[in-house]
Amino acid sequence: MRKLIILVLFGMTVSQLSAIQTIRGETDDWTYDELLALDDVESAGGKINYSADILAFYRDFTSEKILVRINMVSMRAITKIPRDNLWKKDNITLCLFIKGAEPEIFITIHNNGDVTAVSSDGTKASARAIITLKYDMVELELSNPNPDEVYDNLEFIVSSFCDGKFCDNLVASKDSPKGPAHCALMHHGNQSLAYTNVFRGRSEDIDGSGFDEALEIHDLYNIPICIHISGPLQTAADWYDPDFNLWVETGVTEGWIDMIGSAYAQHIMPFVEDNMNDWAVYIHRQLTNSNYNYWTKVAWVPERTYLTPGVYPEAGVIDDINDNFTDNSIDAIILDDIVHCAGYDNHQIHNISGTGLQVICRDDNFTGRLHAGDGAGAMSILEGLAASPDGDYRIVVYADDWEMAAEIGEWASSMPNAKETYDWFVEQCNINSSWLNVWKLTDAILNPNFNGTTFTPIYGSHSSIGGADGYGGGNNGWFTHWAGYASPSDNHSPQWNFGYIWSDARNNLMTAPDNNISQAGWYVLMTNLYETAWHDGLGGPIAGWQMKHSTHIKNANVYAEGARWANGDFSDSVAAYFDDYDHDGNDELIIYNNRVFAVFESIGGRAVWVFAKDGTDNTTIVGNCNAYWEGTEGDYNDANHIAALSDVSVGGYDYEHSFYDWSVEHSSQDSAIIILRHDNIRKRISVYPGEPYFHCEYFTKDKWTYIKTGFTPDLVGLLWDTAIQR
Numbered sequence: 001m002r003k004l005i006i007l008v009l010f011g012m013t014v015s016q017l018s019a020i021q022t023i024r025g026e027t028d029d030w031t032y033d034e035l036l037a038l039d040d041v042e043s044a045g046g047k048i049n050y051s052a053d054i055l056a057f058y059r060d061f062t063s064e065k066i067l068v069r070i071n072m073v074s075m076r077a078i079t080k081i082p083r084d085n086l087w088k089k090d091n092i093t094l095c096l097f098i099k100g101a102e103p104e105i106f107i108t109i110h111n112n113g114d115v116t117a118v119s120s121d122g123t124k125a126s127a128r129a130i131i132t133l134k135y136d137m138v139e140l141e142l143s144n145p146n147p148d149e150v151y152d153n154l155e156f157i158v159s160s161f162c163d164g165k166f167c168d169n170l171v172a173s174k175d176s177p178k179g180p181a182h183c184a185l186m187h188h189g190n191q192s193l194a195y196t197n198v199f200r201g202r203s204e205d206i207d208g209s210g211f212d213e214a215l216e217i218h219d220l221y222n223i224p225i226c227i228h229i230s231g232p233l234q235t236a237a238d239w240y241d242p243d244f245n246l247w248v249e250t251g252v253t254e255g256w257i258d259m260i261g262s263a264y265a266q267h268i269m270p271f272v273e274d275n276m277n278d279w280a281v282y283i284h285r286q287l288t289n290s291n292y293n294y295w296t297k298v299a300w301v302p303e304r305t306y307l308t309p310g311v312y313p314e315a316g317v318i319d320d321i322n323d324n325f326t327d328n329s330i331d332a333i334i335l336d337d338i339v340h341c342a343g344y345d346n347h348q349i350h351n352i353s354g355t356g357l358q359v360i361c362r363d364d365n366f367t368g369r370l371h372a373g374d375g376a377g378a379m380s381i382l383e384g385l386a387a388s389p390d391g392d393y394r395i396v397v398y399a400d401d402w403e404m405a406a407e408i409g410e411w412a413s414s415m416p417n418a419k420e421t422y423d424w425f426v427e428q429c430n431i432n433s434s435w436l437n438v439w440k441l442t443d444a445i446l447n448p449n450f451n452g453t454t455f456t457p458i459y460g461s462h463s464s465i466g467g468a469d470g471y472g473g474g475n476n477g478w479f480t481h482w483a484g485y486a487s488p489s490d491n492h493s494p495q496w497n498f499g500y501i502w503s504d505a506r507n508n509l510m511t512a513p514d515n516n517i518s519q520a521g522w523y524v525l526m527t528n529l530y531e532t533a534w535h536d537g538l539g540g541p542i543a544g545w546q547m548k549h550s551t552h553i554k555n556a557n558v559y560a561e562g563a564r565w566a567n568g569d570f571s572d573s574v575a576a577y578f579d580d581y582d583h584d585g586n587d588e589l590i591i592y593n594n595r596v597f598a599v600f601e602s603i604g605g606r607a608v609w610v611f612a613k614d615g616t617d618n619t620t621i622v623g624n625c626n627a628y629w630e631g632t633e634g635d636y637n638d639a640n641h642i643a644a645l646s647d648v649s650v651g652g653y654d655y656e657h658s659f660y661d662w663s664v665e666h667s668s669q670d671s672a673i674i675i676l677r678h679d680n681i682r683k684r685i686s687v688y689p690g691e692p693y694f695h696c697e698y699f700t701k702d703k704w705t706y707i708k709t710g711f712t713p714d715l716v717g718l719l720w721d722t723a724i725q726r
Contacts, residue, residue, distance in 0.1 A: 313470025348452030373417030491585030521559025
């Protein structure tokens with residue numbers, strides 16, 4: 001038995017001479033132990049071509065062989081698909097000089113992969129090379145003339161040449177700087193609730209755009225990706241692309257997706273009441289777990305707008321948002337390095353004074369370089385850290401709107417190389433995984449090596465929308481302008497402004513019973529506060545799409561009234577009457593019994609809201625006011641909203657946007673009847689006690705009539721569990 005142990009130990013000693021026995025064009029053969037040196041990324045400044053820019057040098061030995069791996073920054077084009085072979089185009093050659101023992105060896109690796117190796121004593125050495133373009137890697141295997149004891153003393157001098165002209169040089173020895181580097185890659189996905197092309201990309205560039213591109217590259221290489229998907233966007237995926245949500249859920253299960261939290265529909269948090277912020281963070285966290293089986297611990301602050309009452313920029317600010325995260329089990333938030341974390345190390349994870357929250361600094365320079373197509377510049381930041389004593393104690397965080405790396409919307413033209421460069425960088429994370437580590441942020445905040453200091457961040461928004469001068473600049477100029485802006489959909493005299501309208505709707509919901517219908521109202525309110533007060537640039541007008549959201553905040557009021565009806569708060573069990581239920585200054589026509597409840601607008605004579613209840617439950621039947629109003633700032637139908645009894649063709653004429661005359665014909669405890677008239681049409685709506693439906697009679701003077709109705713059975717349920725096939 002003792003002899004067996006000795007033989008095993010002896011075998012281990014011999015095997016430890018080398019982990020690699022031969023070169024074969026695979027990066028997985030090489031580990032951090034074989035890494036000898038990293039080199040500055042000179043191509044980041046445009047001094048040399050990145051195809052000739054030496055990045056990393058590895059070496060290993062057996063008793064018969066010296067094995068070498070040299071990585072270039074990129075042998076292929078970074079911003080072009082397919083990636084051109086720049087190694088060949090630029091006619092790159094490498095020269096390697098091995099010194100520190102006799103004989104010294106001079107090696108030339110030619111562009112076509114041929115190798116010339118000559119010892120200092122004039123003898124030729126046996127050598128071969130493998131050039132692996134997809135890994136930006138050259139491997140060399142040559143006969144080893146050296147005894148074991150000199151291995152640590154060897155020095156490797158590698159030089160690159162482009163068309164015969166010197167480009168780069170690296171001296172690699174046991175004293176060369178090397179170390180690990182760490183990064184995280186985070187994407188913020190956010191859209192209104194509607195059909196969108198963000199999941200699969202623009203039709204004219206399906207294979208070069210869309211959120212799926214980032215998922216594909218991370219899935220391919222099993223590289224961690226951190227993603228935030230807003231509440232409405234999660235539902236949009238369920239409605240229009242359920243396979244996308246399934247893909248994300250699978251990535252979470254497989255361990256390469258880290259989900260990031262935030263506020264449900266990305267309202268700008270400091271400008272609304274604390275309970276609204278608490279609702280939004282809570283609902284988003286619950287929905288994310290429901291869809292992806294993941295409890296978020298790190299959160300994205302909407303538009304990185306981090307403000308507090310009483311400290312500039314303070315205009316319009318009514319809530320300190322830190323507790324909305326901590327109260328909902330969020331441990332860290334993502335903010336900007338050049339605004340909120342200015343003066344502190346942007347590659348550490350700090351603590352926010354007095355809050356219990358950590359702050360992760362988004363690296364603006366690193367993120368911007370990837371967007372701009374400067375892959376070499378992004379790599380230079382990580383190589384610089386890896387070659388420094390701080391490499392293992394810092395983390396570089398890419399974080400921005402997912403649309404940017406996906407080349408969606410305006411970013412397709414302003415950042416035409418973002419997707420290609422991002423893909424290239426993820427490939428580099430795979431190629432250089434021996435020293436370049438990619439983290440989930442949820443794990444990174446638990447790593448004590450990344451710990452920074454404790455401070456209070458500088459208040460403000462991200463730099464492109466105001467920075468330290470707040471949301472829109474000029475002490476939160478976007479919000480104050482929007483809050484004082486008279487709503488085009490309001491008919492009071494004087495007109496109500498958006499600041500009053502959202503507060504009025506919130507107060508109405510706060511006093512309504514807590515049931516399914518009032519909860520639907522909260523989704524309507526919070527979703528229409530989407531990117532609150534957004535403008536078309538600093539100094540520009542309120543954005544058109546923002547106006548469409550803002551002009552429908554008022555609709556949340558109808559759900560508050562429906563909740564009161566469902567709760568049995570109305571004195572009459574059957575009734576019809578006029579009242580301003582949406583608080584827009586114009587009356588609606590209401591008709592209900594103890595089972596069904598409808599609110600009609602005079603425009604189109606349509607039932608814009610229909611609710612129902614039985615002995616225990618209550619729900620929506622018609623009314624999806626949280627979906628994006630793509631076609632109107634008023635009370636009209638559009639592509640996403642088709643009210644009940646929309647008369648789209650009466651004798652060939654579309655009346656759905658025409659004003660109807662209306663009246664209450666009868667209202668008592670035994671029945672209610674309303675009449676709506678326009679031109680060739682009259683419709684009579686009646687309801688009787690206990691019946692779970694309305695009687696709808698049409699009189700059209702023998703005109704063929706086509707009617708559309710859009711149903712929203714259980715709005716809240718549709719947001720959480722679509723079951724769209726039902």
